[in-house]
Amino acid sequence: MIGYALAFGFSAISLALLFNLWRLACGPTMTDRVLAVDTMVTNTIALIVLFGIDQGTTMYFEAALLFAMFGFVSTVAYCKFLLRGDVIE
């Protein structure tokens, strides 16, 4: 039963990632592209967690945590760059 749920989860999140990729490719503004990257990071965390359930190992939590942290930092850095033209002033 968990296998079917995981199959559904993998396909739904992969489709979500494709949507994000479309927005990344033809988002009209720069902020749209940053938002698309941020959403892709969030979806990738979900994908990693589901893969961890599939493999039955807790090894992937650290990867998911690192993704969460770097996603946040990179989004803030991108926004700072858009606002000020510089990341560290």
Next chain:
Amino acid sequence: MSMTHEVVISLMIVIGATFALIGSWGLVKLPDLMTRLHAPTKATTLGVGGALLASMIYFMALEGKMSIHELLISLFLFLTAPITANFLGKAYLHHYVDPEKALPPARGKYGWSTFVAAPEEESDAD
């Protein structure tokens, strides 16, 4: 692993994945950035929360002890989602919106705080 555990875990996975899909569909469908911000910051974060909850229950049922790694990830995501949304909205306002035309006049003495610098005597006071 009991049947109840399996049902709850599968339900959590399906709900989480559906929310993630709805959030990304909103990112494609909605008309401009200020409305588009809503979909990923709310629905996708909730979707990841569902997946993390499923993982927490799964490993609790498998190994018999509570693991707080997932709680850490979901706490971090729930804390950072509003900050990134606020930052993105600010960047959008400063780049693509003319405050004279698009925004209603501010009711206070000084105007919108993101466009107007802090008044002098206030910053001297502290």
